[in-house]
Amino acid sequence: MVEHILQLDLIFASLSDPTRRDILARVSRVELSVGELVENYDISFAAISKHLKIMEKAKLVVKRKQGRKQMVSLAPDALQSADEYLEQYRQMWQSRYSKLDDLLQ
Amino acid sequence: MVEHILQLDLIFASLSDPTRRDILARVSRVELSVGELVENYDISFAAISKHLKIMEKAKLVVKRKQGRKQMVSLAPDALQSADEYLEQYRQMWQSRYSKLDDLLQ
């Protein structure tokens, strides 16, 4: 339970960085090695490796070893946790719009 | 555009802290003064005030002055931005489950 809350900390903290969101978008389309990811950014290999470690801890991505490469891919469960968290608020902005709808009627 | 991205940074960073998520949950139910919020936590008035400033900057909450009190309430638009960000990934875990469904058929 506390575990689950901690996980939300890690998930949202991961998502708060634009480089990590970009990594997420890329690996959601296709599995990529760490090196292939690095090519897209102007920061060091080590920096990307650290970003990936943060994302792994948040369970946003998984790595599997293939030869000497580490292949990175999306692990959708964490995003789903974030989505479920937002779920509880969804009706609030929906009701907002329905109020607006009422006005427009 | 860059503005919008920056906003996602602030929104997710805000949500990554459990105290702030708790504040959000409370003010989503009922408008509360800063002082009323403080009573729920073991940290200083100033600390809560700082959390609120972060949440205000992320546009997760709004404050309105009422006498000498500052009343805090939810501003759903930022949560909706977060939700829209997740939207692009939603089908990925949904398709995962539909694959599972297929297996179970």
Add this chain to the structure above:
DNA sequence: TATATGTTCAACCATCCGGTTTAATAATAT
């Protein structure tokens, strides 16, 4: 006007974060 109440600001501290560089490790190729 003085005082109490509600909140923020400022300065400070310890820790975390995103980046660097260099060294170490792991796996493949020569």
Add this chain to the structure above:
DNA sequence: ATATTATTAAACCGGATGGTTGAACATATA
């Protein structure tokens, strides 16, 4: 065995973050 390739680890740096305390500011109330 050695060299090359792919990645992580370690040590470091500057700036942000979450907390503190104490002073300052704003608004009500006596």
